[in-house]
Amino acid sequence: MSEEPAGEELLARVARQDAAALGELYDRYAPRVYGLMFHILVSRAAAEEALQEVFLRLWEESSRLSEEGRSVAAWLIVIAREAAIGRLRGLRPDPQRDDMPPLRIKSEKMKAAGTRKSKDVHHAIAGPKTVEGKNEARKVSPGDGAKPPSLNEFSSAWLPQPKEIDLIEERLGLLHKAVNQLPKPQRQALELAVFRGLRDSEIAVELGEPLGKVRSSLRAAVTYVKHRRRAVCGTWAANI
């Protein structure tokens, strides 16, 4: 059985301007990155454009990323989510076209926006239905409160190491099974945060629930997922 090079090995080659290595990284990671972005944007054209931007950004930041030794898979998923949420939150029009014109990629900040076609906010945390449904464009206005880490402020120093992500990948099925067991109110709130990019105050409006209840649901949800992940990956810390 031939052994594939690790993502970080490929990244090191990309940092030396090896376009073929970027192609290999794309082949390996594009399906999961695109799957996530399509799940959020529910538009093939928007997700494909955003996918290209993410990999172009990877090309541009490869040197620094490679030096830091953090997980390229984690970088891709985190940045992809940010990019898709950015589009969803109304920073740039969604093409929504089948015949996509040649893309002009902005190599600096990924300012993105999109409108969202969805008939239902309910996406399963695991095993979702992806639906290109009715054209119900939906814009989410930026919420109140203090600033979360935005795309342009996210530090790759916050990313896990490759071995931590490898462990998650090895046990992904089991982890998804565990996440699937989240109680419904917590799952609903978490889905809106993860895949719609809503803040707790916005989730409260969306669900018609008190803010305090939503905050409790979100905290309980992430605590649950965190503990399950630690248990399944065997990284239970003594202070928990």
Next chain:
Amino acid sequence: MGCQHLEELYELWLLGALSGQGSVDLRDHLARGCPHCLARVREAAETIYLLGRSPKPARPHPRVKTELLRQISRQAAPNR
């Protein structure tokens, strides 16, 4: 010692789901180089990764890769 009140917030902060003072406090701790907060944010990113892996993978159109590589080669040889 000053981080205990932030324990349940790291994942939500990375998700951008927090409004209010918790977000400010966490950002301040990170800006000051708090090692506990940095370790917890890195761990929280694992949870974000796991949640981000929930949707099914999907195949984009092959033109996306073609255009990506074309953009890169154009960047590499602008004077060609």
